[in-house]
Amino acid sequence: MTQKSTESAKKRILSGIKPSGELNIGGYAGALRQFVEYQHEYESFFFVPDLHAITVAQDPAELHRRSREIAAYYVAAGIDPEKSVIFLQSQVPAHAELGWIMETQAYFGELSRMTQFKEKSDGKEGVSSALFTYPALMASDILLYQATHVPVGEDQTQHLELTRDLAQRFNNRFGRTFTVPEAVVQEIGCRLMGLDDPQKKMSKSNPNKGSYILMLDEPDVIRKKLSRAVTDSEGQVRYDWENKPAVSNLIEIYSVFGGQTTEEIERRFEGQGYGAFKKELAEVIVEKLAPIQRRFHEIVDSAELDEILNRGARRAAEEANLTLNAAKKAMGFVTFD
Ligand code: TYM
16 A cells, blocks of 8 residues: 555545444554545545445434544544545435445345345344345445545455455446455454454444443543453463464554554563553553544534535535446446436
């Protein structure tokens, strides 16, 4: 992602975070911090996938609040709305329309293999059909903007593979219409695990609140959650996923928030127990989150955010409609342009 050539001027990023629960630091580590970093090198579109959130039941007032919140996190974390386009998915109708078209290109069998669908539907009653077809809408989100790169956490890579397959399939059938995008996944922080169980992804849907740290957690809450985080009986701060998954997870969190490499962190805590490590880790997180939290509260209910989202939706729609029209034309729909 550091390559600088005339080619890179044409490179485009699109990504988003679903407004389906309070944001935890996993979304920051896997996605948001990448958005902030890459916006300077690439033309960027960051959206709030609110249509994705309703694949499971949402309380209307909560959906409304969380959608604004995700947009506010984007700005608070450092995405510059003058440079990047920030918008709500539901304000750009082309997403739903191309989503339908992509459903016609996706096979039932390939959607059935999506592990996120299996996990989210497992043992549940009343699973919506939209939860099943969700990856086709996700493909539409990406392909509408001709995105070349999609920064995501590890759990989205299967959806990205499907997006690539759908883009290629469509291009082969109807002529070159879509850019085939690549996932951009960081080595460190692409899959933060629960503080209570390093075998389970850190997730807002975990009923144990001690298993995750929220972006808006107060300093004392963060300290408490970390003091209770599971470790192991060895007592050494060593990065070794196979034998020390819980400690390795904490080292990754340290690396994400403190900026040091895993080796630097190992050296820093050599000969010290987990107590000192966890205490310092809490402070590193608190320090990084404080300015984001401050800015978040300033902007979340502001007219400034409305203005950013309005402007973003208009700009996004211009781009999205170009691609949608090209796709419809290629398929044989009657268009008047
Ligand atoms: P979502 O909302 O579940 O997660 C948002 C982003 O955060 C990453 N992430 C994590 N990374 C590291 N550790 C974790 N514990 C962790 N939890 C979440 C996710 O990998 C993701 O990058 N389907 C997407 C939203 C979406 C989208 C898109 C993304 C819809 N259309 C188009 C990119 C492009 C989702 O549900 O992410």
